[in-house]
Amino acid sequence: MKKSLIQFSSLLGKELRHAFFSPIAFCSGLFFLFGIGIPFFLFGANLSASESGFRQYISRIPYISAIVVSVLTMGLWSDERKAGTEHILLGLPVHDYILVLGKFFSVLIIYLIMILLTLPMILLAPIFASAQTYISPGIGAVVSAYAFILLFSGASISVGLFFSVLFSNSIVSFILTISSLLFLDTVQILPQTFLLPEFVTLIATRLSFAWHLESALRGVLDSRDIFFYLLPCIGVLYATTIIVRNRRV
Amino acid sequence: MIALENVSKNYGTSRGCSKISFKAFSGEVTALVGPNGAGKTTILKILSGVLLPSGGRVLIDNYDISEYPVEAREITGSMFENAPLYNDMTVSEYLFFVAGMHGLSKKKARISIAESMEICKLADSSNRLIAVLSRGYRQRVSLAQALLHKPSVLILDEPTAGLDPLQLEEFRNIVLSLKNERTILLSTHIMQEVESLCNEIVMIHQGVVVEQGNIKDICRRNGVATIERAFLSIASRPSKGDHN
Numbered sequence: 470m471k472k473s474l475i476q477f478s479s480l481l482g483k484e485l486r487h488a489f490f491s492p493i494a495f496c497s498g499l500f501f502l503f504g505i506g507i508p509f510f511l512f513g514a515n516l517s518a519s520e521s522g523f524r525q526y527i528s529r530i531p532y533i534s535a536i537v538v539s540v541l542t543m544g545l546w547s548d549e550r551k552a553g554t555e556h557i558l559l560g561l562p563v564h565d566y567i568l569v570l571g572k573f574f575s576v577l578i579i580y581l582i583m584i585l586l587t588l589p590m591i592l593l594a595p596i597f598a599s600a601q602t603y604i605s606p607g608i609g610a611v612v613s614a615y616a617f618i619l620l621f622s623g624a625s626i627s628v629g630l631f632f633s634v635l636f637s638n639s640i641v642s643f644i645l646t647i648s649s650l651l652f653l654d655t656v657q658i659l660p661q662t663f664l665l666p667e668f669v670t671l672i673a674t675r676l677s678f679a680w681h682l683e684s685a686l687r688g689v690l691d692s693r694d695i696f697f698y699l700l701p702c703i704g705v706l707y708a709t710t711i712i713v714r715n716r717r718v
Numbered sequence: 719m720i721a722l723e724n725v726s727k728n729y730g731t732s733r734g735c736s737k738i739s740f741k742a743f744s745g746e747v748t749a750l751v752g753p754n755g756a757g758k759t760t761i762l763k764i765l766s767g768v769l770l771p772s773g774g775r776v777l778i779d780n781y782d783i784s785e786y787p788v789e790a791r792e793i794t795g796s797m798f799e800n801a802p803l804y805n806d807m808t809v810s811e812y813l814f815f816v817a818g819m820h821g822l823s824k825k826k827a828r829i830s831i832a833e834s835m836e837i838c839k840l841a842d843s844s845n846r847l848i849a850v851l852s853r854g855y856r857q858r859v860s861l862a863q864a865l866l867h868k869p870s871v872l873i874l875d876e877p878t879a880g881l882d883p884l885q886l887e888e889f890r891n892i893v894l895s896l897k898n899e900r901t902i903l904l905s906t907h908i909m910q911e912v913e914s915l916c917n918e919i920v921m922i923h924q925g926v927v928v929e930q931g932n933i934k935d936i937c938r939r940n941g942v943a944t945i946e947r948a949f950l951s952i953a954s955r956p957s958k959g960d961h962n
Contacts, residue, residue, distance in 0.1 A: 472821035479818025483804070490806055553802030557863075560766040560798070561819045562791035717770045717787075 476563050480571030485578060488541070494579055497537045501583045504533040506590060523591075524682070527614045530587075531678045534622055535650035537583070541576050542629025543643035546713075550637045555716075565713045569630065569706055576626045577619075584618060609688030617685035620698040621678060625650050627705035634712045654678050719743055720765060720871060720901055725774035727760050734760035735925040737774070742903050742918065744870065747893065749912045750905040752922035753953045758905040759799055761922070762875045765903065766796035778871050779901075792820075795864030799875040801856040805849035809840060809859055812848060813866060820867040827866075834862040838892060854885035861892065872896065874904035878911055890915055909946040919945070921952050928952050 488494040505526075549555040558568055591611055628649050632642040657677030660670035674680050681694045720742040727734035735757035742748035750758045763769040764776060767787055776783045781790040804812055810831065817827035835841050838858040843851065848859060857877060864872060874893070878886050886908075893902065893915055906912060912919060912933070919936055921929040929936055929952055933945050940948040 475821050475823065476819050479815055482818070483807075483815045486811075487804070487806060552805075553798065553800060554804060556763070556766070556768050556796075556798045556802055557804075557816075559768045560791060560794075560796045561816070562767075562788050562821075562867075563819055564788060717768065718772075 473564070473567060476567050477571050477574075480563075480568065481575050481578075484545075484572055484575030488575060488579055493540060493544070497540050498579075498583050498586070501533055501537045502586055504536075505529060505587055523610065523614075526590075527618070528678070528682060530584075530618055531621060531625075531654045532651070534580075534618075534625060535647055535654055538576070538580070538622065538625045538629050538650060539643050539647040541579060542626055542633050542646060543639040544633065545572050545576065545630055546633040547637050547639040547642055551639075559713075559717060566706075566710045568713060569634075569710045573626060573630055573706060576630070577623060580622045580626065581619065584615060584622070588615075607688055610685075613685045613688050613690045614682070616690055617682065617694060620695060620702075621681075624698040624702040624705070627702045627709070631705050631709045631712070634709050634716075719777070719779055720748075720903060721775075721777040722761070723775040723777075725761070725764065725771045725776055727757075727764060727769060728772045733925050735922070738922070738925075738927055739774075740920045740927060740930055742901050744901045745898060746917040747897050747902040747904065747915050748918040748920060749916035750903060750920050750922060751907075751909075751912060751949060752905075754907075756922040757925040758922055759875055760925075762796075762873050762903070762905055765871075765873050766794060766798070767791040768796075792867070793869050794871045794873060795867065795869035796873045797857075797860045797864045797875060797877055799879070801853075801860035803848045803856060803859060805847070808845050808847055809835075809851075809862075810844040812859065813863060816863040817866050822867065830866045830868070831862075834865045837865060837895070838862040839888070853880045854882070854888075857881065857885075857889065861889075865896070870900055872900050872902045874902065876905055876907070878906065878908060886911070909944070909949055912945055921949065923953060923955070928955065 546555070549558060629642070629646040632645045632649075633639065636642045636645070653676060655677075656673045657680060659665060659673045665673070675697075681697060685691075685694065722738050722740055725738040726736045738757075738761060740748075750761060752758050760769065764771050764783070765778065767783060767790060770784060770787070776790075778790040779793055781793070783790040804815070807815065813831045813834065814827055817830055822830060835844060838861050840855070840858050840862055843855060843859075846855075848856070851859065861874075861877065864874075877893070878889050881889060890911065893904070896902065904915070916933075918932055919930065920927060921936070929939070929948070931939075936948050937943060937945060940951050942948050942951060
């Protein structure tokens with residue numbers, strides 16, 4: 470167990486070091502903060518004036534995340550393959566799941582830092598709004614919304630990592646990841662646009678981020694929402710581990 | 719000790735190697751020799767744990783690599799072809815990373831890294847970025863990482879490719895200093911290197927073993943004076959195919 474922890478932390482350290490010393494994480498972070506921050510500063514008073522303003526603010530994060538997560542994960546494994554360093558990893562006495570978890574958590578930590586950097590915008594909201602119109606979303610709603618976003622990002626990162634292991638070309642991995650994530654972000658629009666059977670409408674609605682966000686914004690993290698993102702995340706990471714194992718076959 | 723028993727590897731429909739059998743013993747340097755595309759790298763990747771065999775059995779110090787892959791990799795140090803390394807790290811950062819991946823604590827890692835750096839003459843380069851290292855130094859770093867956990871089996875895939883004569887001589891001396899307590903298997907094209915370093919030779923052609931033994935025996939069997947002549951003679955033969 471201790472050995473596994475040392476191995477995990479070594480890989481995590483290496484991945485974080487690589488990310489922070491490359492322009493990709495830095496540029497992604499800037500894009501993320503500007504993507505979320507610019508509408509906030511342009512329409513700050515409106516955003517902070519009501520609960521729906523806070524919802525609009527939070528609901529923008531997954532769209533920006535789809536791009537950021539796709540960029541951060543696209544080279545996670547495919548770059549190792551391109552550089553030949555995949556052989557180093559596969560030749561080390563490390564269980565495959567540690568390789569997958571080390572890479573997964575490195576991106577999750579980077580994403581967590583980006584998310585935490587958006588918190589000052591929430592704290593600054595009362596300054597931008599006039600005292601008469603400002604309605605605080607409440608600490609519970611903020612905490613549960615952010616916890617929910619973290620769960621969502623975990624599932625998103627697992628999808629990105631899966632495609633990065635599956636394809637040696639990082640551009641292919643990027644395109645498939647962003648397509649999958651944008652589909653999940655916008656799937657609730659389908660029933661509004663097309664006439665679909667009831668069960669398809671139900672599935673599309675339940676798959677959508679907006680539907681799951683509702684309860685989070687009420688300050689309650691429903692266990693169904695937690696499992697909705699946690700189980701696919703674990704499932705996809707498990708599938709990724711199997712693909713890594715099969716790379717030796 | 720390394721033992722391969724009827725080891726085959728297929729990549730889809732193409733064959734990497736077929737029914738390879740040989741043994742390499744502790745205290746000896748065994749050379750895996752063959753023309754390009756003969757299947758040497760495939761065999762070395764199997765022994766390094768990067769690939770699993772499609773058939774047959776591979777034992778590394780009595781660990782079957784299909785049943786105990788992690789345990790087998792724990793006692794194996796591998797130096798891969800072209801020395802793939804993380805270019806954005808310094809030498810010491812990279813060695814600390816590899817030591818961590820072997821589960822070594824910081825204290826043990828520091829001692830092991832110092833020893834490996836001394837063996838590979840890297841002490842003056844510990845803070846240099848890998849990206850700026852010459853080929854010779856990259857090979858040394860690659861060898862140092864393979865030695866960090868004091869493996870009993872050392873797998874070296876074309877370790878001297880692209881080195882100048884001075885670096886070649888240094889590298890040979892390092893390998894000779896390591897062979898006493900280890901099983902060393904190396905692949906190479908340079909017959910001069912085989913003559914100066916290796917006790918045993920396994921010749922591979924088109925994925926099958928076509929000759930094995932010590933230099934003297936191989937030369938005698940092929941009616942030639944040098945191992946280079948034997949290599950040329952064997953490489954020009956038609957393949958024995960699966961009848962080996």
